[in-house]
Amino acid sequence: MKQLRISLLLVTCLITIQTSGQSIVGKWKTIDDETGKPKSIVEIFMKDGKAYGKIVKLFREPGEDPDPICDDCTDYRKDQKVIGMTIITDMEKDGDEWEDGEILDPKNGKVYDCRLWVEDNKLMVRGYIAFFFRTQTWLPVE
Numbered sequence: 001m002k003q004l005r006i007s008l009l010l011v012t013c014l015i016t017i018q019t020s021g022q023s024i025v026g027k028w029k030t031i032d033d034e035t036g037k038p039k040s041i042v043e044i045f046m047k048d049g050k051a052y053g054k055i056v057k058l059f060r061e062p063g064e065d066p067d068p069i070c071d072d073c074t075d076y077r078k079d080q081k082v083i084g085m086t087i088i089t090d091m092e093k094d095g096d097e098w099e100d101g102e103i104l105d106p107k108n109g110k111v112y113d114c115r116l117w118v119e120d121n122k123l124m125v126r127g128y129i130a131f132f133f134r135t136q137t138w139l140p141v142e
Contacts, residue, residue: 022118024051024098028138041141042087044116044123051098051116053088055106072109082106091116103127 024044032039041057060066068082077085091101096117103114103125112127123138 022121024116024118024123027056027141028053028123029141030136030138033134033136042138044088049092051088051091051093051101052086053103054086055083058083068106070104070106070109073104073106074109075111077104077106078109088114088116 025046027041027043029041030039031037038059040055040059042053043056044051044053046052058066058068069079070077070082070085071079073080085104085106087104087106089102089104091098091114094100098116099114101114102111104111105127112129115126115128117124121140123140124135125138126133126135128134
């Protein structure tokens with residue numbers, strides 16, 4: 001019985017070590033909040049010690065523009081193609097989270113403060129303005 005408890009404790013510790021500090025770097029599938037369907041694939045990458053994310057693929061419905069541009073963007077991304085666009089910028093690591101950066105919603109051109117973290121092998125993406133926020137769950141691309 002004592003060995004079973006020790007084994008369970010050891011397994012718990014190993015799982016905790018394995019899941020803490022998971023990397024955000026890689027490709028993640030975004031899911032549309034309204035339809036539940038895949039919306040895009042975003043690749044998170046490192047540059048000068050900060051994390052960035054760019055859209056590498058869009059999942060489009062029949063009749064939708066397969067290669068849209070960001071008409072509603074108000075910064076340097078205005079009228080740029082959405083595929084290849086950097087939508088997550090300047091994320092800085094703070095413990096197991098990444099923060100102090102921004103995320104762009106290319107659908108409406110709005111830019112939000114952003115926080116990222118990995119939870120249960122999923123990327124949690126929180127966009128917020130002041131106390132108002134929305135958190136999306138992005139899935140790893142296999």
